[in-house]
Amino acid sequence: MNSTNEKEVIVLENVTKIYGHNSQSSVGVKDISLSAELGxxxxxxxxxxxxxxxxxxxxxxFIEPTSGSINIFAQNINKYSPKSYRN
Known part of the structure; x- marks a missing residue:
């Protein structure tokens, strides 16, 4: 996947979300990669x-991935908090 493609609106690269810690952990999603183009x-x-x-x-x-990156319109949203979307 090439996250520099101007047509790509959403790009997920190796996204994993794990809830909890150690023996109490649960995998929400594991190593998801996908892209969606405009339209x-x-x-x-x-x-x-x-x-x-x-x-x-x-x-x-609304939640951060444990690992991987999420880009929307070529902006990595991992660094933004949900509160920053409202401002």
């Missing part, structure tokens, strides 16, 4: 507990 329709399908809501919450910027 492209993206469907997220999977059974209950597969990480769909976690993935959308990560893309929305």
């Amino acid at each position: 492209e329709l993206l469907l997220i399908l999977g059974p209950s507990g597969s990480g769909k809501t976690t993935l959308l919450t990560l893309i929305a910027g």
